[in-house]
Amino acid sequence: MTAMSVEAQQYEPSRDLPARLRRRLTQWQAVAPLPARPPQAMISFTFDDFPRSAAETGASILDRFGAKGCYYACTGMLGETGPSGPFFIETDIMHLEQGGHEIGAHTVSHLDCARASTSRALNDISHNVNQLKALGVTTPVRQFAYPYGETHTELKRALAERFDACRGVLSGVNSKGSDAMQLRAFELGSDESSVARAVSLIEAAARQPAWLVFFTHGVRDKAGKFDVKPQALSALVRRARDSGAALITPSQAIDQIMDAA
Numbered sequence: 387m388t389a390m391s392v393e394a395q396q397y398e399p400s401r402d403l404p405a406r407l408r409r410r411l412t413q414w415q416a417v418a419p420l421p422a423r424p425p426q427a428m429i430s431f432t433f434d435d436f437p438r439s440a441a442e443t444g445a446s447i448l449d450r451f452g453a454k455g456c457y458y459a460c461t462g463m464l465g466e467t468g469p470s471g472p473f474f475i476e477t478d479i480m481h482l483e484q485g486g487h488e489i490g491a492h493t494v495s496h497l498d499c500a501r502a503s504t505s506r507a508l509n510d511i512s513h514n515v516n517q518l519k520a521l522g523v524t525t526p527v528r529q530f531a532y533p534y535g536e537t538h539t540e541l542k543r544a545l546a547e548r549f550d551a552c553r554g555v556l557s558g559v560n561s562k563g564s565d566a567m568q569l570r571a572f573e574l575g576s577d578e579s580s581v582a583r584a585v586s587l588i589e590a591a592a593r594q595p596a597w598l599v600f601f602t603h604g605v606r607d608k609a610g611k612f613d614v615k616p617q618a619l620s621a622l623v624r625r626a627r628d629s630g631a632a633l634i635t636p637s638q639a640i641d642q643i644m645d646a647a
């Protein structure tokens with residue numbers, strides 16, 4: 387994939403009416419409901435695609451507060467440059483894993499899985515997982531994030547055989563009954579409102595308790611729309627730690643929920 391094509395497709399899903407209706411229905415068809423409430427408040431910080439700044443600046447912020455994050459890698463973007471700057475390189479994968487962070491799958495081609503046939507999506511995802519192993523991922527790839535958050539029920543069912551959880555982009559917290567094959571999440575962007583919303587969500591998650599998942603792309607001062615600024619991320623992770631929540635990877639969160647069932 388060239389840098390141009392990464393740039394051109396940006397992060398925009400299909401906006402036509404049938405696609406929007408399908409998207410609405412799919413979210414309510416839970417194929418793998420979480421079997422129990424989270425035993426404690428849990429927060430997962432996740433990064434999509436992912437830009438090098440997420441691996442470098444992002445991981446150093448998480449490390450400072452003892453948080454473990456998840457990086458959903460689109461292997462077709464390896465070594466390329468996109469709207470959030472340079473994407474990850476091979477050594478980033480190794481360093482993240484050594485630091486206890488999780489590497490998840492995100493397709494090779496940043497495929498809109500709602501517009502592709504199920505078999506094409508599954509082939510792309512298999513290829514993505516194989517490339518991650520070739521890049522040195524030593525632990526099983528248990529997590530997947532849908533590019534653009536796009537999916538459909540048939541694909542969710544098929545992925546339930548392959549992954550412990552798949553993350554979408556629709557807003558909400560996760561608790562008993564939430565679909566592990568379309569985890570809810572909140573985006574962290576460069577705008578102040580997404581950061582302010584995150585602060586109140588962290589406080590609410592501690593009371594419920596719930597599993598809160600945040601996602602973003604790059605972590606840099608020159609933040610684009612899809613990135614978070616280092617200072618904002620740092621303040622949020624500190625707040626999350628001070629709330630008493632467990633700052634863990636999606637697989638650690640799933641394991642805790644399964645143990646509580």
Ligand SMILES: [Zn+2]
Nearest residue numbers: 434435533534
């Ligand atoms: Zn993505």
